[in-house]
Amino acid sequence: MSDFIYQKLSSEIIQAINSGILHEGEKLDSVRKLASKREIGVSTATHVYRELEKCGWIYSIEKKGYFVASQNTKNTESNKQSYGNYFLSPEELSELPLANAVQFSFNDPKILPLSCTAPSTVVDAExxxxxxxxxxxxxxxxxxxxxxxxxxxxxxxxxxxxxxxxxxxxxxxxxxxxxxxxxxxxxxxxxxxxxxxxxxxxxxxxxxxxxxxxxxxxxxxxxxxxxxxxxxxxxxxxxxxxxxxxxxxxxxxxxxxxxxxxxxxxxxxxxxxxxxxxxxxxxxxxxxxxxxxxxxxxxxxxxxxxxxxxxxxxxxxxxxxxxxxxxxxxxxxxxxxxxxxxxxxxxxxxxxxxxxxxxxxxxxxAKYNKFVDKVRSQLAYQCRQTSIILSEYLGGKVIINKPSGGPCLWLKLPKYISSRELWHYLIKFNIAIAPGCMFITSAQFDNYFRVTFGLPWDEKMQLGITNMAKHINDFLQSKKI
The missing domain is CATH 3.40.640.10 (Type I PLP-dependent aspartate aminotransferase-like (Major domain))
Incomplete structure (x- = not known):
């Protein structure tokens, strides 16, 4: 069994449950249907469901299938050990050194990780x-x-x-x-x-x-x-x-x-x-x-x-x-x-x-070239969409760069505004950015921050970027900008 397939599929199901896409009591695909849809072996699909069941994410009914379990009764300790799904509150994150806090926020399903870049994920490679x-x-x-x-x-x-x-x-x-x-x-x-x-x-x-x-x-x-x-x-x-x-x-x-x-x-x-x-x-x-x-x-x-x-x-x-x-x-x-x-x-x-x-x-x-072409095209589209959203709410208040490639945008705040302070403000709304100070050892670029568009693009991502732009606008207004 390929570990990365198993881990990826398990993480996707957990994230779907945490984000509310899959609801308590909802029936999941049968093992064979899951294997067919994802082009994996039946044994791999079975293993995914059994491990998720052990950790309390789902439950099974004989001859009926697998269903989403109540998250109030989930075995938290087992889940913590199996999936590392132990996450800090915004208050706890704020007490950590900034770089550590940003790293912690990457995998928390409650937080939109606009601080990290994973450009290849914009197209499903499975x-x-x-x-x-x-x-x-x-x-x-x-x-x-x-x-x-x-x-x-x-x-x-x-x-x-x-x-x-x-x-x-x-x-x-x-x-x-x-x-x-x-x-x-x-x-x-x-x-x-x-x-x-x-x-x-x-x-x-x-x-x-x-x-x-x-x-x-x-x-x-x-x-x-x-x-x-x-x-x-x-x-x-x-x-x-x-x-x-x-x-x-x-x-x-x-x-x-x-x-x-x-x-x-x-x-x-x-x-x-x-x-x-x-x-x-x-x-x-x-x-x-x-x-x-x-x-x-x-x-x-x-x-x-x-x-x-x-x-x-x-x-x-x-x-x-x-x-x-x-x-x-x-x-x-x-x-x-x-x-x-x-x-x-x-x-x-x-x-x-x-x-x-x-x-x-x-x-x-030649499948590599075709796949990378799809990644480039999707990244370019997501870059345009992200820029449009940010410009709508922040135009004239911040400077947004115009990259010719890559997975992220840089934004420049007014010179006396620290992106560190902005990070602490946004994390309260479960939104993580990457402050400029993470990328340099001096105080330069403290008024810059980086936002990724190199993540899977869906309604949640678009809504998250829109909410981030609104919150940044509120933050700047509080600074009388």
Whole structure:
């Protein structure tokens, strides 16, 4: 049984019960009907229902089926242990450090988590993943028992290389290492570049996920505030380097910052030239697959000349494009392949060979491109709808960026308004945003906050965004804005 299918389906049923979509006493699909609708095995469907019944979410009547149980009599302690469904009140959340509180709010079904991004969830991937999983197991059953090469399946690395070539980018397959997603990828990079005893510059705002890892490993960082004019940012980067030489620069060239910009090819070449001159390694968190236009912006690794000595590593994660339940990604290592390979071999578990074959099947059959096109199209639609709602209630009071891709919008409050204070205000209404201070180590961008549109789009999501906009309007009016 695939754990991610079981967990996903269980979570969906629990969320439907908590949100009132499924009511007490309502009959659920039969086991066979559920298995048929979701294209899963009868044994998997049976296991889902039995586990939910054990935890008190549903009950069964012999020869009649399964029904939604009363939540007043549900075994809370059992549920807490089995599903981690123990959630804090807004008051309890407010007492936590802000970053921890935001993290806690992600999985609480009572809270609309506009603070997190899971772009691949905007299109349901379950059917295609089940199909690919069955194909992988059916076609290569004996290979599943063999040890996976440290660098990942050669066939998959070749297909990834071909995928880049379709967008006019040359990435050699023997520069690609398959990993277990961005966390493992970044850890490999830290080890390969020996950054644990060094200093690293990070473009700010930057991924909270990566910042947390850097803090966890006690790595010294220098924040370089992003600028809408990249030439100004490059000057700031150079000044920071002159003040304290660092050995690597972590940046996201696509969509993630408050301007929603995408660095041009020329700007990326300027960055490479600067890094090569100063012997600074570049670490690119590449989310270019999420471009609304469908034209993937060039990876910095693809722009490196063959005779360049600059060390450049791109981190890419299938979490963004296929499913939030898949722990698989890759890094492109230019002039760092041997170091990264050794770091992976010593420190990281080998990537799931069945997952690799699933992605390989998707790439070879062109289903990957078709699916990602759907994700991009849906994200673009949700971005427009979210912008329309926010502009209706907040137009003229906040500045809303216009990203050309990705899963989120940045909003700028008046300069003297803190997004921290706004977070504490909105959480009272069970709405979570991501304050700008989470993404930078200094006080800059405190009046910015991030809102996701990269979650499944339904009436609840639209209503939640509308309510958020109304509450923000009330908040600003209380500040006499």
């Amino acid at each position: 059917v295609i993943l089940n199909q690919m999983h069955r194909k992988a197991l059916k076609r290569r059953p004996y290979r599943m028992l063999m040890q996976d090469p440290v660098e990942g399946l050669t066939a998959l690395r070749i297909e990834i290389s071909k995928h880049y070539l379709r967008s006019g980018q040359v990435v050699e397959y023997n520069d690609i290492l398959i990993t277990n997603g961005r966390k493992d990828s970044f850890f490999v990079v830290l080890q390969a570049l020996k950054l644990k005893k060094s200093c690293i510059a990070i473009e700010a705002p930057s991924s909270y996920f990566f910042q947390s890892m850097l803090q966890e490993h006690d790595i010294k960082t220098v924040a370089v505030p992003m600028q809408s004019d990249f030439s100004v940012e490059l000057e700031l980067l150079d000044k920071a380097y002159q003040a304290e030489a660092f050995s690597a620069y972590l940046f996201n060239p696509n969509f993630n910052d408050p301007t929603g910009r995408v660095l041009s090819k020329q700007e990326k070449l300027q960055l490479i030239a600067w890094a090569e001159k100063n012997e600074v390694a570049l670490i690119e968190y590449d989310r270019g697959e999420l471009s609304f236009s469908g034209q993937r912006p060039p990876s910095v690794t693809s722009l490196l000349m063959t005779d360049s000595t600059c060390k450049v590593i791109s981190i890419v994660d299938f979490y963004d494009t296929i499913s939030a339940t898949i722990s698989l990604g890759y890094i492109i290592c230019r002039n760092t392949y041997k170091e990264c390979l050794f770091a992976k071999q010593v420190n990281i578990e080998e990537s799931s060979i069945s997952l690799q074959y699933m992605i390989l099947e998707m790439l070879q059959s």
